[in-house]
Amino acid sequence: MTDHTDIVFKRHQGQAITIEGEAPARTRISLHVLVDRYAYLHMPDPQTIVFADQVVYRITGYDEGTLTLELVEDWRPAPTVQLPLTDEQAEEIKAEWKEQHGNGGVVHPVTALGEGDSGT
Template identity: 45%
Template structure:
């Protein structure tokens, strides 16, 4: 019989780390409480190793496997789940582009974590305007469902002025800005919620809500439409003098070079 040498095919798997306090997120990844659960004090005392903090079901071998805090739960190519240590994971796997399934799990995890944070925070304090409180929660939910892409640049400042005969004018509209929540309820700023997630400012620019900054109690916005007219060129004094010189060099200052024809009504004689 001939001996052949073979290379293992590249395999991509999805993983999530068990931190000891993210049971709901890991259960969402593993398919529910029937496949993963955290061990309470009694469970740990009766287990083979009291240091273990959770257990995951390996359906491929029909057995439960102990999990330790800091380990990663791997979803194998056949849908099985098993733990792997941080160091072993780093040695045997490298980061790959997230699959649609992995992205969906990440979104579910963010929403679950947000729900747990809301539950822990409880009802809003007495005296809090409910409309503003709900707006903040909706922004957080939007950010969990569709997180903003990480950018190196900090949000800039939009600059508005009121000009006689022109009304509100958007002078500067950076690609990303931070807008305080009270701006939407103040008419003088010309900002209006056009549809969920979109804010129209002065009918000149349109921004999309990408997140919420709790430190500044402000929305994070990204420019999606700019309807302002293109800026016109401004001539400097040097430009004006150059145009005058070119005109004189070409046409001179002789008014006779530009005859004027006087128009009179039909039948009226010229004097």
């Protein structure tokens, strides 16, 4: 028996629907999805379904109103991973910041107001 995992969609207000997380290798969908006017999918040929212009599935079976799908392509960009900075990189960033923003001294000179001076 083959395990099937749900595709997780996310609706973004004022933007497109996206596929969240990893696209499952195998999934199932109801035939009703194909006629849902809010479903963001298209079928470039009778055996292929493209969801949200992001993932491509091939239809591999049908059982009681449900299509069985297998992932063909995931067009989404690979997630970027921010690796921790090395000590050398951190020191370089600190040096650049000090060069651009000064030496940590007083930024603006402070002038004490004399007695009786209202400051106006």
